[in-house]
Amino acid sequence: MVIASPWRRLLASLIDxxxxxxxxxxxxxxxxxxxxxxxxxxxxxxxxxxxxxxxxYVIFTALYGATPGKMALGLRVVRTDGQPVDWLTAFMREVIGKTLSTLPLLLGYLWAFFHPRRQAWHDLIADTVVVRLGQARGKTEEGSLG
Incomplete structure (x- = not known):
């Protein structure tokens, strides 16, 4: 799995x-x-x-693993074990997790820029990661996990 960069995720969010x-x-x-x-x-x-x-966010993430913005950029939300996201995981990530990521001045979103696996708080809460489709395995977009 190639971990998506926070910048690509931000662009997908703008599209959404x-x-x-x-x-x-x-x-x-x-x-x-x-x-x-x-x-x-x-x-x-x-x-x-x-x-x-x-x-x-919940419907698209649970049904397709991605919102239209993520789909447009070749991104997908998966569980950290690589399995697809289910309804409960999508709810935990998109409602509970993103609410908590937003409340303290968007700190939960900024966390992805510094986390080794580029996980924001909502990813950590739901045990998910955002990946790029069709890429080599085991790297981030920048080429390393760091």
Missing amino acids: GLILVPLSFLLMSLAGINPLTASTTFLQDFLFNWLPSWAY
């Missing part, structure tokens, strides 16, 4: 954002909220941003 932001805007518009001018309540943020985002 290009899908999720318009989706949130659409859901808000369908609910009669102008997403460009209205300030939202906690409940509206939860319903139109968090829930759709969590559903998107």
